[in-house]
Amino acid sequence: MATNMKRNIDVQNSDQLPERSLTAEVDRNHAEDAKFYLVGGGIASLAAAAFLIRDGHVRGCDITILEALDKPGGSLDGSGSAESGYVVRGGRMLESKYLCTYDLFSSIPALNGSKSVTQEIFDWNETIRTSSRSRLLRNGKREDSPAYGLDEHHLLTLGRLSIEPEIMLGNSRISDHFDSSFFETNFWLMWCTTFAFQPWHSVVEFRRYLLRFAHMSSGFNQLHGIMRTVYNQYDSMVRPLRRWLDDHGVAFQPNTRITDLLVDETGVENRVRGIVCETARRRLEIPVGAADKVIVTLGSMTASSSLGGMDHPAPLNTVDSTGAWHLWKTIAAGRPEFGHPSVFADHIDESKWLSFTVTLRDPTLFRLIRDMTGNTPGEGGLITFAESSWLASIVVPHQPHFIGQPADVQVLWGYGLRVDQPGDFVGKPMSACTGREILTEILGHLRIDAEASRILEHANCIPCMMPFITSQFLRRSKGDRPHVVPDGWQNLAFTGQFCELPNDVVFTVEYSVRSAQNAVYALLGLDLAAPDVYKGQHDPRIVYKAFSTFGDR
Structure with a gap:
């Protein structure tokens, strides 16, 4: 197992990491050592890179992660500032039986270097255990259990x-x-x-x-067992993992859109022989040698996300600038073993919803929510407004929620499932609302009136429309999601939310990490297996x- 390498770095600048030129990759002569190309920079690809190094003893310098966006993390994101407003498109739920996730992060030092990310998560959740005293709110009153x-x-x-x-x-x-x-x-x-x-x-x-x-x-009904990270999941999980990969020499190539795979289907087994890329400057092809491997994250539940502002709504954007869906449709054409992406990508009315992140420079709202719910920030989890036409919910996390967040700033997150229904207080569909109108609706359900103008004056609510966010839940048939290693292919594997893993559940970090672990072990032919999915249903x-x-x- 690779030794964890530690160094002191400024975590505020840990995203500013060196990039390796793609030109060097295109012009290289194939060496005896296999090269690994990971398409997509989300948690699945980051996890795959870590498993390649830790369990496959692959050199980090032989791994390249190709990402269309300017930073890694995919759907595990967190961005912004106290001045411009923070944004978290959404956070995935964690719980104690995510065995692949905790296996991975047991090898990754937390940013402060004092313990592993896994140990940090478990220690944190011993300190603050989720126990909601207000899972539902009706008529401004909490419902305990x-x-x-x-x-x-x-x-x-x-x-x-x-x-x-x-x-x-x-x-x-x-x-x-x-x-x-x-x-x-x-x-x-x-x-x-x-x-x-x-x-x-x-x-x-x-x-x-x-x-x-x-x-x-x-x-x-009290959200017992749900676990949280110390900060948002980008700061607590992606940043330490990215730093570890950088310490091991993994190349991260941002702003690189993958449009196609070149394949050789003339042999006994098919293989990828090239990767077609687009950058801001050029189109190029990366040759994939006989010993090289390619791991592709299929689709994206946060593709085409768009942000609004305090005074303008988030538009519904159906054009995927990352190219994740286009790539899957391109390579799956005529290849049923690659699945059927249209089942998931072409039903936006059934997969969209809207989230919002509120940055506050006044403690009034947090104080009122604490008094109403009986939970301190970070303790209560999701609060759902049972009478909301939008079916809106909010989460009040422990503060600070971002590394570097000022002490006098608070951040909360929320979302609505019925985004095309008129609100109960603003009378407009959530999808058409500005951040100010969304926050006004939430204050209405909280029965906050006298302090509303003060809260709005010191708030920045940023809506985020996500057209594909529950696409992985859409109705499907057998074969619509491909196997991690598609039948008949020798150097290709799929990861992420749209490959098939029996028994486990999509829309989780665990699913992405499990797919990565399976992909790495299969491609390398290792005599290893990912931990079995926990099956509590077999316990009477x-x-x-x-x-x-x-x-x-």
Whole structure:
């Protein structure tokens, strides 16, 4: 295993790292040592690079990460400043059974160098455990441990789904299995806002979530077991991982859009022989040698994201400047083993929603939320406004939420699932609202009136429209998501949210990391395996507790 290398660097400037010229890659003579090209700079590619080094003993200088954006991290992002306003498009939920994620980050030192990222996360969550006293708010009043409201028919359907094979469920919707009363229960209200499900999403994905998180059901209405990072996930996870990769010599090539793969399909096994790239200056082809490997992150749930401002809404942008969806469609044409990207990419009305990040220079809102909910920042987790036409929720994280965030600045995050519905206080669809109007709507649900003008005066609310954010939940059939290593290919693997990993659940960091671990071990032919997915549903005690909990009306 590679030795963790540590050095003292200014974490505020850790994104300013050296780049290696692509021209040198194109002109090189193939050496005996294999080269590894990782398409996409999200957590899946970063994890793959780390596993190549740690478990495959690959030299970092033989790994190149190609990314269309100007920095790594993909959907695990965090940006902005106290002056311009902070932005977090969204944060992925963590919990203790993310075995691949914690395996990876046990080898990555935290930014302060005192412990691993994994140990930092576990220590932090011993200090601040999520325990919501206000999972739902109705009429400005909190509901502590809200009852689930499931009747016998709902419970029987949940039980049936938990044992029915996926092949029997096909590409049906959640709403194909429940009547309308199910979608009015507190269970659905908490479930859909915790995980961002819609009634028209895949019942197969819904089933996988039921099984994957069965061990967390007993405290679900108070968000027990949900874990957080010290800062936003970009600062707490991506930055330390990126620094470790840089210390090991991995080349990160930003502002490089991959448009196609050149392939040789004349042999017994197919192989990638070249990568077609576009930069701001030129189009070029990277030759892929006989021993080289290519790992591609398919699709992007945050592609085409657009930002608004305090006085202008976030536009709906359907043009993907990163090229992630275009690349998948291009290479999948005529190759069914590469999956069917249109199933996920061509239904924006079913996959979009809007988030918002609020930067505050006045403590009034945080004080009022603390008094109303009974939770200090970082302790309560998601707060959903049960009566919201937007189905809006907010999270009040521990402060500071960003490294370098001033002590007199607070940051909160929120999102809405029904972005085309008129608001209850502003009377406009969330998708058409400015940051000021979104924050006004939230203050209305919090029943904050007298202090509203003061809060708005010192706030900067930045909306973010994400057209593909739940595309991985869309209805699918077998084969729509390709295997990590597609059948018949010798030097190509896929990672990310749109490849197929039996039993595990998409829309998680764990899924991306697990796909990367599987890809690396398979391509290198290592006698290693990723940790098995935790299957609490096979423990009768967990099953009994789950159904006893959900049966509490």
